[in-house]
Amino acid sequence: MSQEFSPKLEISKSRVNRIIINGAFVYKQYGNTLLSNILFNRERKNLRYLQRFDFIPRLIGYTSTSLKLQKIEGDFIHHINNPSPNIVAGIKANLDQLHNEWIFHLDLRQRKNYLITRENKAYLIDFESSVRLSKCGILRPIAELLRIIDTSGLLRFKSRYFPSSLTQKEISFLKKYNNLRKLWFFRPFKKRKGDVI
Numbered sequence: 001m002s003q004e005f006s007p008k009l010e011i012s013k014s015r016v017n018r019i020i021i022n023g024a025f026v027y028k029q030y031g032n033t034l035l036s037n038i039l040f041n042r043e044r045k046n047l048r049y050l051q052r053f054d055f056i057p058r059l060i061g062y063t064s065t066s067l068k069l070q071k072i073e074g075d076f077i078h079h080i081n082n083p084s085p086n087i088v089a090g091i092k093a094n095l096d097q098l099h100n101e102w103i104f105h106l107d108l109r110q111r112k113n114y115l116i117t118r119e120n121k122a123y124l125i126d127f128e129s130s131v132r133l134s135k136c137g138i139l140r141p142i143a144e145l146l147r148i149i150d151t152s153g154l155l156r157f158k159s160r161y162f163p164s165s166l167t168q169k170e171i172s173f174l175k176k177y178n179n180l181r182k183l184w185f186f187r188p189f190k191k192r193k194g195d196v197i
Contacts, residue, residue, distance in 0.1 A: 021071060026057070029066040040065060043128035050103070055094040055123050072123050074115040077161055084120040085162045088154070091122045095150060102133040104146035108153025111160070152177040 020027040030040040044067060047059040058070035077083055091114065098105065107113055107129040115123040131146060133139050155174050159166055166174075 024071050025060060026069045026071050027066055028069060032065070036065075039128040040067075042130070043067065043126075046103075046127040046130050046132060049132060050098075050127065053094070053097060055090075055121070056127075057123060057125060072115045072117065072125075074117040074121075074123060076112055077114055077116050077157075078111055080116055083116060083161060085165050087116060087120050087122050088158045088162060088165070090120070091124070091154060091157075094122070094124065095154060099143075099147050099150070102135050102139075102143055104131050104133075104143075104150050105153070106130055106146065106149055108150055109156050110153075111157060114157065148177070 018027075018029045020029070030036045044059070044062050047056070047067070047069075050056045051059065057072055060068040060070060062068060077087070095105070095108075105113070105124060105127065107126060108124075110126075113124060113126045115125055117123070133143055133146075152174065155166070155170050158170070159174060
């Protein structure tokens with residue numbers, strides 16, 4: 001028996017038509033717009049490359065417009081009672097592995113992109129915005145910028161759910177980053193309910 005979720009609960013309608021959970025698998029069906037096609041192909045290619053990491057759902061198969069993914073027995077953190085602060089350390093270690101390979105998620109400010117298991121293991125999902133760079137010296141400044149974007153996303157996650165565990169250095173980093181984002185024309189920083197910084 002399958003469960004079908006409204007796309008507006010998971011992701012923008014312009015990108016994904018449906019997300020269906022059926023047994024041990026999740027089917028992610030993209031729309032037919034140009035943007036949908038671009039994001040679908042990016043996520044498909046990135047997931048194929050990321051199969052060796054155990055904190056990312058397995059890509060089981062795909063068609064021209066859909067992905068068949070391993071179902072993770074977990075939930076979003078805002079649905080979990082008393083989540084462990086150790087979750088953040090685990091995510092940070094996973095993120096370091098990706099960054100060492102010059103892979104950047106770039107959408108970690110969204111709490112829906114973390115799935116937490118009963119064992120407090122965190123999985124990263126939704127790699128349609130992610131970027132993988134060739135390890136080339138000329139690209140290092142870009143890699144450092146993308147690393148900062150991912151770090152800010154993780155710290156925002158930490159500030160929402162484990163604010164007391166933030167260090168002074170992390171608080172200072174977030175404040176500076178959020179001030180810079182206020183200048184960004186397309187998606188300026190806006191404080192949301194639950195944000196402490």
